[in-house]
Amino acid sequence: MSTVWITGGGSGIGKALALSFCSDGWDVVISGRDQHRLQKVCKLSPQIRWIVCDIKNEDEVLSAQSKIGPIDLAVLNAGDYRPGLTNACSQKEHRQIFEVNYFGTLNCIQAVLPKMKRNGGKIAVVGSLAGYIGLPNASAYGPSKAALISLCESLRAELQDSLVTVQLINPGFVKSALTDKNNFTMPNLLSAEQAAIEIRHGLEGDKFEISIPKIFVWRMKFLQMIPYQFYFYLARKMLKQI
Template sequence: MEKGLAWVTGASSGIGRGLALALAQEGWRVAISARSTGALAEVAALNPDRIFAFPLDVTDLASVGKVAAQIAEELGEVDLAILNAGTYEPISASDFDPTAFARTLQVNVMGTSNCLGVLLPAMMARKAGHIAVVASVAGYVGLPYASAYGASKAALIHMCQSLRPELERAGIRLNLICPGFVDTPLTKQNDFPMPFLISTEEAVGAIMKGLEGAYFEIAFPWRMVLSMRALSILPSRLRFAITRRMLR
């Protein structure tokens, strides 16, 4: 059954790739974007009748506008946008790198903002649409080596919470997606134990189910979510006693 047009960013690998394939399987036409042109083409080739590649660097606002216009011209209005493009670089105090910090914020925060900037006018004009922003439970509380990544995801959480009432009134549904550790190319960089690690398939299943539900936030797995929320409300003395143990 035809479900409309979805646009998934960061769709060349990991969660984005899995979501594009799952949406196509459920009857959506899916526009996919990422910087990795070759990998993006490989994803589209898995379901060429329903998945269409539109290479894009979300940090380039002009390019985001051009690609959004191209999608609208070739495929029609976007009904569902999953803003998943993101990056992760561990940053430690001993070799703190402002350039890497800025790069993380530019992709994770401004890349999402750039996409919202081209999506919202059309959706608000027709008083319809669905947007899902992929943040992370890492945005709940500061963790060692995640100063840039956690800050970027905390910004996305705050942004979505701020936008939700206005978008709801405008007839646009907004979901905040907060995964824990998911086995993807990004997390393979980690050289520390990742509690409650789940597969990409499990993450995609949780997101697909959540997109059909009534809740604002789609957060998983539940044990990781509870752990991070509990850590965030502990008195600082206790919280830092725990996070000090995470140091390598």
């Protein structure tokens, strides 16, 4: 039986992925900071194990990965989000989001990589389409995801001739506790279950980027490609809708 470790598996996309993997017979380990939330998910299937682990804490991450044993697939999904204008978020909040999304994920990668290099395996990092371009109202979150995208590109390039596959999962808007913080209409919103189906499909292959949903991906790629002058014209309109 293959083992998958899902960080942030107690809610949202991580929980939906955990349930999807366990229904396909995987040995599933979920982690997060909230023990009760993790236990509630485990009650849904005896195939799911839980470990309390704050990904910001290197020792907790190392201890979690040694408790799990051999990991075939690490889905590094845990993340934090805070909407708001750049000055509305404190320095502390900007740093906190980077600590979780970037450095926390990096802690997990560094913990699993040595064994995976020997035994083989896959690391799938959950980034975001918000990392494609600097969006208004997202300056605490977007840069952390842009940094993750860059990290995954470096890793995939470095590990091409190794036994480790690196994949990057870039979702658009998915209904979860994280997006419940948004007070605007989110285009092309997916449920966590819909997102999990599409992500699982991508994880079956080894294409570098799994970006969903396609219609929103193309909208974001368009914003990335157009001249800045045109982008900022559209961004002004976006800001008025937020």
